[in-house]
Amino acid sequence: MDQPQTITLKINHPLGLHLRKSRDVVQVANQYQALITIQNLTRSTSPVDAKSIIQLVQLQARQGHELHLQATGPDALEALQALASQFDDLTSAAV
Amino acid sequence: MVNLVIVSHSRRLAEGVKELATQMIFGAPDITTDATDANTDNTVQIVVAAGIPDEECDNATPYRLGSDALYIAQTIEQVWTQDGVLVLVDLGSAVLNTEMALDFLPPEMAGRCQISNAPLVEGAITAALEASLGHDLDTVNQAAESAAHIQKVSL
Numbered sequence: 001m002d003q004p005q006t007i008t009l010k011i012n013h014p015l016g017l018h019l020r021k022s023r024d025v026v027q028v029a030n031q032y033q034a035l036i037t038i039q040n041l042t043r044s045t046s047p048v049d050a051k052s053i054i055q056l057v058q059l060q061a062r063q064g065h066e067l068h069l070q071a072t073g074p075d076a077l078e079a080l081q082a083l084a085s086q087f088d089d090l091t092s093a094a095v
Numbered sequence: 096m097v098n099l100v101i102v103s104h105s106r107r108l109a110e111g112v113k114e115l116a117t118q119m120i121f122g123a124p125d126i127t128t129d130a131t132d133a134n135t136d137n138t139v140q141i142v143v144a145a146g147i148p149d150e151e152c153d154n155a156t157p158y159r160l161g162s163d164a165l166y167i168a169q170t171i172e173q174v175w176t177q178d179g180v181l182v183l184v185d186l187g188s189a190v191l192n193t194e195m196a197l198d199f200l201p202p203e204m205a206g207r208c209q210i211s212n213a214p215l216v217e218g219a220i221t222a223a224l225e226a227s228l229g230h231d232l233d234t235v236n237q238a239a240e241s242a243a244h245i246q247k248v249s250l
Binding site: 019020023026027030043052053054057058060 | 118119217220221224225227228238241242245246249
């Protein structure tokens with residue numbers, strides 16, 4: 001059983017997790033076998049599948065929200081690293 | 096790769112839906128405007144079968160409001176592949192005319208087409224992304240239809 005990999009990050013972008021970024025997250029997530037979930041800690045949502053655009057939209061992640069990413073599977077670490085870099089421009093300080 | 100056909104009463108509505116959905120396609124999208132230019136196998140094709148073709152109508156485009164079964168059938172044929180075609184529709188007679196369009200097609204072709212129950216905007220966006228990931232017709236449609244249940248505003 002692989003140990004789940006997790007990361008928590010905070011959205012600082014004024015638009016939150018917007019649609020185009022969600023698209024990129026889904027496309028990156030789909031390149032990995034790992035089961036990847038994202039949870040909006042601020043809204044206390046259930047974890048949603050990072051490979052589904054519709055589920056990501058339902059996170060309703062706005063500026064200031066904290067997201068918790070978890071990946072389980074053989075390529076979990078690589079998947080989380082790739083996803084974290086997708087979030088880079090959303091998590092840097094707000095302009 | 097599953098291709099998409101957008102059916103709407105309004106030409107301009109469908110073009111807008113296509114414009115938005117195109118943004119969701121994997122990789123740098125360079126989607127052809129006309130079905131006739133569409134010949135690649137590695138990118139999702141999104142085409143519009145919207146309005147009723149009418150050269151004489153007093154409109155910005157040579158289409159008046161409405162839907163036309165034959166025109167829809169011809170458009171589906173242009174982007175049809177073995178992977179299938181998902182047809183996204185707006186309302187009412189657009190649905191009826193799309194059903195009739197599938198009756199016009201040869202059964203082996205119609206058998207690889209699905210009319211989606213998805214809401215047009217959310218469905219098209221979702222379907223474009225799912226199709227560009229290489230998912231099959233059922234998967235693409237299920238994802239699009241699940242868009243009917245999203246909550247836009249938190250309670």
